[in-house]
Amino acid sequence: MTKPQTDPKAHPRLTRRSMILGGAQLTVAGALGLRMHRMQIDEADTYRMMAEENRISMQLVAPPRGRILDRFGAVLADNRPTYQVTIVRERAGDPQKVLADVQTILGLSDDDLKQILDEMADRSSFVPITVARDITWDELSQISLNAPALPGISADVVLQRVYPFGTDFAHLIGYVGRANAQDVADNDGNNALLAMPGFHIGKISIEKAQEASLRGKAGRLSVEVNAAGRVMQSLDRVPPVPGADLQLTIDHHLQNFALARLAGQSAAAVVIDVQNGDLLACASAPTFDPNLFVDGISSKDYNALRDDPYRPLSDKVVQGAYPPGSVLKMSLALAALEGAEVGPEETVYCPGFVEIGGRRFHCWKRGGHGHISLRGALRESCDVFFYEMARRVGIDNLHAMSARLGLGQRPDLPLSGIASGLNPSRDWKLERYGTEWLIGDTINASIGQGFVLATPMQLAIMAARVASGKNVEPRLFKPQMAGDTQNFEDMGLSPAALALVHAGMTDVVNAARGTARSSRIVAEGQTMAGKTGSSQVFSITAAERAAGVRSQADLPWNRRDHALFTAFAPAAQPRIAVSVLVEHGGGGSLAAAPIARDLVLFYLNGGLPPVEAYPADQRGRMQTSLEELSAAILPTDGHTQKRRT
Known part of the structure; x- marks a missing residue:
């Protein structure tokens, strides 16, 4: 058998090829090794974090x-x-x-x-x-x-x-x-x-x-x-x-009672502590259930609220601005007294109207009040007396006093859509309408009509400032320290002027010819002082009079006057101030004052008052009313007594 022969030159070629392939393999293995070292050692934290992010x-x-x-x-x-x-x-x-x-x-x-x-x-x-x-x-x-x-x-x-x-x-x-x-x-x-x-x-x-x-x-x-x-x-x-x-400073029992008392009406009520500014009740009626909104209210429910003519979605306490009517006479009375434009015993003759600038301005009492003083004019709400005071005082001084009492100013409260109302002035009219202020504008403003607008909250602040003589500011959050009272600045009003206005407001509710006498309180130590107001929405036209329309009751609901009443109590030592507005309620004495009286009595008695707090001739009717309210409100508890002590 012949032995195979090899080429002596092939061995070196095989050896060089092997070395080249081996070198390449070593290079790749080395690169992989270096990469693995970097990934496992040098960059271990980075990749561990990436893995954790995928897992955690x-x-x-x-x-x-x-x-x-x-x-x-x-x-x-x-x-x-x-x-x-x-x-x-x-x-x-x-x-x-x-x-x-x-x-x-x-x-x-x-x-x-x-x-x-x-x-x-x-x-x-x-x-x-x-x-x-x-x-x-x-x-x-x-x-x-x-x-x-x-x-x-x-x-x-x-x-x-x-x-x-x-x-x-x-x-x-x-x-x-x-x-x-x-x-x-x-x-x-x-x-x-x-x-x-x-x-x-x-x-x-x-x-x-x-x-x-x-x-x-x-x-x-x-x-x-x-x-x-x-x-x-x-x-x-x-x-x-x-x-x-x-x-909050709010008393949930008083709030609940206020809404029950306003039921069936488009209305608002505010109760404020005159000593520390605590808001005790802020009720706007009708209202709505906020639980419906938490996860989105249905279109049906929302449309029903939106289309209700009584506007339940609107907070009338701070969003509704209304002509304050005769409630503004408190401001004009103080302006006249502070400016020495009238004396305590001075009288003005009221024949039922007055001619000013070729125009006749009527008093609400067509036959007139005769000779009447400031106290009597407040008691009987004589328009002619305050027309005369407006001529003496002028719009500048009336504007200044109304501003001191809180009109035209937004209170610092955490509520939505707070209206500023309107305390008109010469400059405002010139800027707004491009025309000069007229004497007729002053006359209209003197009885809270014309351009003047105020919210129920502002009227409550006004009543609190008149009651205390201090610059009361409302608050909604209870202070952390028990018994904390705000140190309000004195308004600088004459004690004699305040005393005379207080006397007139006390007469409004308690005197024989007071406009709100039917809403007096006879319980000892709980006497209420107040001021009625009615703000005109529409005038009865000549055609309507010819057709037999003679009074507010003959008009459609949405054309009747707004009814207003502000008060403080007890009259001798004021603790709370109240304002009540009833939209299209007619007269303040008939629609608003009785509500204010019930709010005052509920607060002072720590719940529904005894029927003996009302005049004797009203007790039968009030007994029925209190029973109906008792069924409509929450049961009272020990909290109601705490606020008295």
Whole structure:
């Protein structure tokens, strides 16, 4: 057998090829080794963090919203636990299929599903979207039972705002609702809390004005999730900081009674403590249930509120500006006395009208009051007397006194849409209409007509300042220190002038010819002083008079005069001031004064007053009225006695 022969030159070539291939392999292996070293040693922390981010999910924890309490600790706005279902699109796989399964369990409508899908399309894939709110325990159990087949679905316990007193504090406290695009923009667009399912923010009044205090601060929850995004376990929790509780000066029993007393009317009432400015009641009727707004009010319910001619959505206490009528005579009386334009015993003759600038201005009493003093003019609300005072005082001094008493100024309160009213002046008319102020404008202003406008809140402030002689400012939040009183500055009014106006206002309610004598209080130490007012809405035309229309009662409701009354009590040592407005109520003595009397008596007696507080000839009628009110209001408790001691 012949032995194979080899080429002696091939061996060096094979050796060089092997070396080249080996070198290349070593280079690749070295590069891989270096890369592995960098990844495992040098960049280990970075990749560990990336892995943790894929495994650990960070979630915000909503803080409990602060409660709102009345002056005695009764809870006016609270939070209740409720169950909700949410979906996260990036964890759901096929969201439409998952939602179809949830629809079967919860009985959602097709419109509900469409709304959810539309919201998912508008939000980032990692943002939870609410599928259903306030579900039952049985529904929660079904969702939990089917959890393995519902990727991306979570059932959680959330706190929902609730208003235990329903309609009583709707205008005052307001309500919360889901954050919209404008809310996010107002929060600089960077508050992730606002995107959380079921998270609500204040929309009006105190809930909105005190949002920063009530909201609290979010907590944080770290959870471990699997590849499907389902939570496996909780890893770390930073608890949220609850919102601060707020305590109001409002007395929930007095507020409840005020609304019961205003029932069936378009009206407003304010009760204020003349010593410290505490607002004890701020009632606007009719009202609405703020609980309807928390998760979105239905179109049917909202339209019913919007279209109601009594305007339940409007807070008449601070948003309604009305001609104050003869209530303004308190301001004119003080301006005349302070300017020495009239003496205490000086009289003016009232024949029932006066000619000024070629125009006849009538007194409400067609036959006139004869010779009458300032005290008597307040008592009987003589227009001619105050026409004369207006000519002497002039609009500049009347404007200045009305401003001192709070007219034309917005009170510093956390309420929505506060109107400033209007305390007209020469400069205002020139700027507004481009015309000079006329003597006829002054005459109209002297009886609270013409350009003058005031809110029930402003009229309560006026009454409190007249009662105390101090620059009373209203407040809604109870101070932290018990017994705290605000040190209001003295208004600098003459004690003699104040005493004379007080005497005239006491006569209004208690003297034989007082315009509100039928609303007097006969209980010892509870005498009320006040001033009636009626503001004209429309004049009865000549054609209507020819057709037999002679009085307010003959007119349609929305053309009748507004009825007003302001008061303070007890007259000798004032503790509270009250203002009442009844839209289209006619005369202040008939429609507004009786309401003010009942509010005063309720406060001073710590609940419904004894029938003996009323004049003897009214007790039968008042007994029936008190029984009806007793059935309509909340039962009183020990809180009502605390405010007296």
